[in-house]
Amino acid sequence: MTNTILSADNLVKRFAPKTRLDAPVIAVNNVSFGLRNGEVTALIGESGSGKTTIARILTGLDQPTSGTVVWENSAELSRKALQQRVQMVFQDPFAALNPMNLIGYTVSRPLINYRRIARAQVNDEVIRLLEAVQLTPGSAYISKRPYELSGGQRQRVVIARALAASPQVIVADEPVSMLDVSIRSEILRLLRSVMENQGVQSMLYITHDLLSAQLVADQVLVLYRGHIVERGETGEILQHPLHPYTQLLMDSIPNPWRRQEPRRRVSQTTPSTSSHGCPYAPHCPLAAKQCWSLPAPVVDRPGGGKVACFAVHDGRAVEQARNH
Secondary structure (H helix, E strand, O other): OOOEEEEEEEEEEEEEEOOOOOOEEEEEEEEEEEEEEEEEEEEEOOOOOHHOOOOOOHHHOOOOOOOEEOOOOOOOHHHHHHHEEEEEOOOOOOHHHHOOOOOHHHHHHHHOOOOOHHHHHHHHHHHHHHHOOOOOHHHEEEEEEEEHHHHHHHHHHHHHHHHOOOOOOEEEEEOOOOOHHHHHHHHHHHHHHHHHOOOOOOOEEEEEHHHHHHHHEEEEEEEEEEEEEEEEEEHHHHHHOOOOHHHHHHOOEEEEEEOOOOOOOOOOOOOOOOOOOOHHHHHHHOOHHHHOOOOOOOEEEEOOOOHHHHHHHOOHHHHHHHHO
């Protein structure tokens, strides 16, 4: 049985309303999941679904309104301890690096702050980390500044900086969305190799792109307006999506072999302001009366995993999936 390294238990994040007339915004609504040892978990959803808020909670950058982040099912860590064990790879490598700092200095800070490496050994360790992310020779990069590097090289530096803290978990928040298409697969392969060669035990890969999740992820969590609506092994979810929203995400992927039909558009989501009913009900072709007022039941998927949906519970979504 695969061990769970990090667990998110009943996470809720509310943001205060902008005015007294507005309701609080619920960005994350009672989300629970575990990151398993030796696996990559993909958190998939549209912009505004709460993915980055979850990432910031897991890395200790934000605090949840309620709920806990538990380490190995036994300990709730302090923020500093959490930030050392869980490091983040940010979406924008251009904004993630201070343009005035040398690359060597940038990568060295976690070595000194978290690992307390002797200064005499820092330079050698920085070079090793740069070469571990395929910036070779590492000595050629330590005196460069970010503006001298390409986007892909900058993202490799961001990954090296994350590895410098010797984390056990990496949270990669849309790590290839700002990069040229030609190098995205290289960065994805690098992230996967980090799991195998650099002592990282687990990874949360955040994306809106199901195809990239298929390349790197072992399990998938589908997020809509702060709710996890479907979860399971990657192959099962992508080959047999059951929740109408997951099916919509699959339909949004260009496919020249698919019979041409008017494509349903993925709706622009905004964070939920209510905890009642299914958040996808206003856009769901299978929505019934109870979907608007009652929380969706969480049921087992035939191929493993869970899905939160009345239509799956009563069989209507399963029938639609067969015709999908």
